[in-house]
Amino acid sequence: MMSLNGPSECYLLNTNKGRPISLLNPFTGNTIALPPLRKEIRSLYPLNFVGNRLRSKDLLVVRGLDKHSFTFILGVTRLGDAEWLVIPLPGSGVWVRGSFMYYKGHLFAHELSTGRTIVFDATSGKIAFTMRNTNRLYYNRDVQEYILESDGKLLRIIKNIENNQVESFEIYQLDALDNDYRWIQIWDINEQMVFLDTHSVYLS
Missing domain, CATH: 2.40.10 (Thrombin, subunit H)
Structure with a gap:
């Protein structure tokens, strides 16, 4: 087949x-x-x-x-x-399809159970750096996460779910200041549209 x-x-x-x-x-x-x-x-x-x-x-x-x-x-x-x-990838984490992304020579994998993002060098496979969450803790809530590239920048989207209904979205952008990589919350994606399903993300 x-x-x-x-x-x-x-x-x-x-x-x-x-x-x-x-x-x-x-x-x-x-x-x-x-x-x-x-x-x-x-x-x-x-x-x-x-x-x-x-x-x-x-x-x-x-x-x-x-x-x-x-x-x-x-x-x-x-x-x-x-x-x-x-x-x-480490076997202890919770991974979903939308939480992986290739971006500018690195592979980003976001681990839902710990909230950390592991970044690998795409040519060697070695861990380049690890990023911790900067947003509020949400471990007692049902969430879905996605990583995507938008307008040359890397975004991380959190879909918050409560009682099987989408409650809200949070959007974070990769920020690198003096080689200190972190996720910074943003509220504007320049009039673009993002389509999310259970495991995938598409940008228009």
Whole structure:
């Protein structure tokens, strides 16, 4: 069964069961082979594809779930690479699909159970730095978190839920002052529209 995932300009991630991972352009039928993943990874979802302008130097980033350890991984490769760089995420946290993002050479993963954001170097897989929450504590509430890029800036959106109804939204922007990275709350996204579902986020 064919499984296609991702928002993308043209190419989608094709993860046919029992077949090599590839990119597929659904309009032209063109496919681009990707290296196999050594571990058994399911629920692959693209975090960073560059649409119809694929170049060998561009990073392709996916999120997946290790079938055996049931922990999330981030996978990084380039066209022509022989293998993926696989970055395992800590197994103690609560991760959801919308809380991962590739941004300017780094991979951001927001851990809901602790409120921290772990930032990895996309080429080495090593932790570059860790960010703590700056917003009020919300651990006794039902929330959904998303990370996205907007107008060249990285945003973190918190959807607060009470009695199965959306109560409010909080929006934070990545701020880097003298290499001190933190989330700063904002109230204006320049008349853009953000579409949120259970696990994904889209900007218009």
